[in-house]
Amino acid sequence: MKGPKSLSALMERLQSLPGVGRKTAERLAFHILKSTPEDVAALARALLDVKEKVRLCSICHSITETDPCSICADGQRDHGQVCVVEEPHDVYSIERIGEFRGVYHVLMGALSPLDGVGPEELKIAELVARVEKGDVREVIVATNPNVEGEATAMYLAKILKPANTLVTRIARGLPMGGDLEYADEVTLSKALGGRLKM
Numbered sequence: 001m002k003g004p005k006s007l008s009a010l011m012e013r014l015q016s017l018p019g020v021g022r023k024t025a026e027r028l029a030f031h032i033l034k035s036t037p038e039d040v041a042a043l044a045r046a047l048l049d050v051k052e053k054v055r056l057c058s059i060c061h062s063i064t065e066t067d068p069c070s071i072c073a074d075g076q077r078d079h080g081q082v083c084v085v086e087e088p089h090d091v092y093s094i095e096r097i098g099e100f101r102g103v104y105h106v107l108m109g110a111l112s113p114l115d116g117v118g119p120e121e122l123k124i125a126e127l128v129a130r131v132e133k134g135d136v137r138e139v140i141v142a143t144n145p146n147v148e149g150e151a152t153a154m155y156l157a158k159i160l161k162p163a164n165t166l167v168t169r170i171a172r173g174l175p176m177g178g179d180l181e182y183a184d185e186v187t188l189s190k191a192l193g194g195r196l197k198m
Helices: 005-015 022-034 037-053 088-097 124-132 147-163 185-193
Strands: 078-085 102-106 138-141 166-169
Touching: 005 022, 078 088, 078 124, 088 102, 088 185, 102 124, 102 138, 124 147, 138 147, 147 166
Parallel strands: 078 102, 078 138, 138 166
Antiparallel strands: none
C-alpha cells in the first residue's frame, strides 16, 4: 500500500539522518503523525533554531549561541590548559565526565591526505596562534585513536615543539579505530587523566 506523499517525504528525510534506517524512520514518522500540532511545531522550531542560532566560537571553534562560548568566557576555567579535539561533539564527550577544567580547541576534523584534508582545511593555524600568544602552558591532544587522529597528533606535536609548550596526548584506554563520541565516561576519564608527553 502506498501512503500519502507527505508521509513518504518525511520518512525519506528521517532516513537520511545518521543511524536511522527504514524501520526507524517509519516509526518516527508515525510518531510525529500521532503527535499534537503543538509538539510538531516545537520540534520544527527546535530544528530551525539550531540552524539559525548555533555558530562556532571565535576562540575555540566549538558550537555556541554566544561568542565567545560559555567555556571560553568562564574565568574559573584554566585557560593555560588547552584540550585539542577533532569535532564539537568531542567537547561534549569530555565535558560529560566533569573532570577537565581547562579550555578547548576544535580542529573541525583530522588530517586525511587521501580525502584531501590537510593542515589548511583544519583550525591548526588558529591553534598555533593561541599557543604563540604565550598564555598556554599545556596542549592536550585528544584526537581520536585512529590513523587520522594519530597522524594529526604527531603533526601537532611537531609544529608546536618550537613554542616550548608542553604537548601531551591522552592515554590509551580508548580503542584504536574508535571515536570519542562513543566512549563511556570511565574510559574517557582514565584516558584524559593518564595523558602522556609527546
